[in-house]
Amino acid sequence: MTVHTNIQAYYAQRAATYDEIYARPERQADLAILHERLRTLLAGQRVLEIACGTGYWTADLAATAEHVLATDINPAVIDVARARQLPTDKVTFALADAFAAGDKLDRNACFAGFWWSHVGRERQADFLTTLRDRLAPQARLVMIDNVYVEGSSTPIARTDAERNTYQIRRLPNGERHEVLKNFPTDSTLRKAVAAHLKDIRIERLEHYWMLSGRFK
Ligand SMILES: C[S@@+](CC[C@H](N)C(=O)[O-])C[C@H]1O[C@@H](n2cnc3c(N)ncnc32)[C@H](O)[C@@H]1O
Numbered sequence: 001m002t003v004h005t006n007i008q009a010y011y012a013q014r015a016a017t018y019d020e021i022y023a024r025p026e027r028q029a030d031l032a033i034l035h036e037r038l039r040t041l042l043a044g045q046r047v048l049e050i051a052c053g054t055g056y057w058t059a060d061l062a063a064t065a066e067h068v069l070a071t072d073i074n075p076a077v078i079d080v081a082r083a084r085q086l087p088t089d090k091v092t093f094a095l096a097d098a099f100a101a102g103d104k105l106d107r108n109a110c111f112a113g114f115w116w117s118h119v120g121r122e123r124q125a126d127f128l129t130t131l132r133d134r135l136a137p138q139a140r141l142v143m144i145d146n147v148y149v150e151g152s153s154t155p156i157a158r159t160d161a162e163r164n165t166y167q168i169r170r171l172p173n174g175e176r177h178e179v180l181k182n183f184p185t186d187s188t189l190r191k192a193v194a195a196h197l198k199d200i201r202i203e204r205l206e207h208y209w210m211l212s213g214r215f216k
Helices: 007-014 018-023 025-041 058-064 075-082 121-134 186-193
Strands: 002-004 046-050 067-072 091-095 109-113 140-146 156-159 165-170 176-180 197-204 208-215
Touching: 007 075, 007 176, 018 025, 018 075, 025 058, 025 140, 025 208, 046 058, 058 067, 058 091, 067 075, 075 091, 121 186, 186 197, 186 208
Parallel strands: 002 176, 046 067, 046 109, 067 091, 109 140
Antiparallel strands: 140 208, 156 165, 165 176, 197 208
16 A cells, blocks of 8 residues: 655654665765765854754764754654764754744754755745744755665656655555655756855765755
8 A cells, every 4th residue: 555645754654764774885985975075064063953863964963063953853763863872062852843934043054964855846945935034144054865876766656746756665564655755956956946045066976966055
């Protein structure tokens, strides 16, 4: 049976096994580059991490940032992240919906790993506007996400009217979920963020892309 899912429910069920995707041998060289980039780009910053998941990237941020406020909507993944026992003076975990407006935060940078690909194209502008309003002026935004690689990525099963693409993914319990997962080209990415960000840089590796910029 295929469940037409929202990604919140899907990732709640993947909390315990999520980090397996970071063990794939063909992705290790790219991951090493990204760990290095992230530590350098956000060194000394007060970082809001959106959709932190199991804290895989939070550990990098904690190594060089001044402080990380790591947020996710799912308590189950935050429990896994907490078990990493990152320094408590460097990292605070909190439950938060990435799309929700809220009070201004004392944060001059934001990191979102493997989140943008799950944001429907019709929601991207609202997501960026809401995020900007919560950060210090001209805050830096860094995002990492997947490149579609034939033979490594889960095939695309469907494209909707907004040109969002979907994959069918199987959970360990056998359930099949249809998950929104977009694989933008550099020009699609640039177009989506151009009204919101300046100093945009996009780096494309074999398996991943990284975007950095500053809110206007
Ligand atoms: C692909 S995982 C990325 C996790 C982590 N950033 C990483 O790169 O390893 C997507 C994450 O988004 C979270 N999520 C789903 N909907 C969310 C929402 N509305 N607000 C915040 N987090 C959400 C899920 O719980 C999951 O941890």
